[in-house]
Amino acid sequence: MPSPSEPKLISGNSNPTLARAIARRMTMHRGLSVSLVDARVERFNDQEIFVEVYENVRGEDMFIIQPTSNPANDNLMELLIMADALRRSSAARITAVIPYFGYARQDRRTKARTPITAKLVANMIVESGIERVLTMDLHAAQIQGFFDIPVDNLYASPIFALDIAHTFKANLDDVMVVSPDVGGVARARELAQRIGVPLSIVDKRREKEGEVAEMTVIGDVEGKTCIIVDDICDTAGTLCKAADTLMEAGAQEVHSYITHGVLSGPAVDRIGRSVMKSLVITDSIEPTDAVRHCDNIRIVPTAPMFAQAILNIWNGTSVSSLFSPDTLGPIYEGMYSPA
Known part of the structure; x- marks a missing residue:
């Protein structure tokens, strides 16, 4: 009522x-x-x-x-x-x-x-x-x-789906959604289904908290435009390493769509130097000046x-x-x- x-x-x-x-x-x-x-x-x-x-x-x-x-x-x-x-x-x-x-x-x-x-x-x-x-x-x-x-x-996935469909409309057939870990598969699958593209997974193993020891790509990303999807990006260490791993596995390009850009510590510098073509975040968190001025970070409104x-x-x-x-x-x- x-x-x-x-x-x-x-x-x-x-x-x-x-x-x-x-x-x-x-x-x-x-x-x-x-x-x-x-x-x-x-x-x-x-x-x-x-x-x-x-x-x-x-x-x-x-x-x-x-x-x-x-x-x-x-x-x-x-x-x-x-x-x-x-x-x-x-x-x-x-x-x-x-x-x-x-x-x-x-x-x-x-x-x-x-x-x-x-x-x-x-x-x-x-x-x-x-x-x-x-x-x-x-x-x-x-x-x-x-x-x-x-x-x-x-x-955020419905907003991301609209953005991806617009940004990659010329080569949507080559797009592949990637989950940066096994725990995020449901989130990545939901976005992949929305835009009608396949799904891949980066399996990571940690030796101790905060450090990623090894990453393995599950799925064929050869020649694909990979889009990593996650809910939070904090220090960007895992994200940047996942991008490196995908490029080593033959990906043509790597982009990331992250809901909450926490981006603490060295995150912005890492992203600026990363092989990622772009990182798309929402404005759920007030972006800092460093985030706003980073060339490969883009913010979509919520x-x-x-x-x-x-x-x-x-x-x-x-x-x-x-x-x-x-x-x-x-x-x-x-x-x-x-x-």
Whole structure:
């Protein structure tokens, strides 16, 4: 049932650029002005976070746009404190829009006496008064089950499929999607099926955490334009080595499509020197100046998808409809000409 109030957006300091872009897209979709709620989210001298909302939000349907990317702890606390401020201000409903869900890689116990931090974060979010979560490409699908509230997990693969169909339309028959490890096969297969191309796998073996000892290509990539697909690129060590391995196996070109460009430490420098022709990421994480100025990194927007998802949640209509190219294509019209 549609909400009686208008959807209202509020942003923390994690990715204000994306928040403003979502507001602009919602304005276009609705034909009514949608702007960010006037608020301040700042720090005291001892780095305590303080939030003050300047507008009346009583009875409003609130959407907090806040990826919990680096610095993960600060951005997570901003999200929780904003939620508390809105709850105490009598907001009707609070939805957390978390394009990048930090701590998602700690989704299980890998050895004795280690935490499941993703579950802890889920508990904190629920206790803060947030009633719904909207995110994109969770590192592990089971994280949705960590929450006792609805979680809508969007996928970047429909956006990537549109981009690939446009970028490689001249030689789509030579394209092959590649999973950089066995764990990502389901994600890569889903994209391969969307664009109707074959799938290959790079099998990696680690001798110790953070180091890749050996890589083997499963599948024939000879003469193919290989597209590596993954959800997170952190230091880019594995990604760049996978690209080297594919080129050694006879690939014609290597490109990568990664949802969340964490790109910490030496990542941007590695990518700049890599054999990869291009790395395509989304704007789920605010890109640094180094990322923006790297010649072989390209950013595709998620604001059209998030704007429509927010409107669907507000209207009480299907969010999963955005997984269909028939629904998503018109939202991205003007960006991609027909393949």
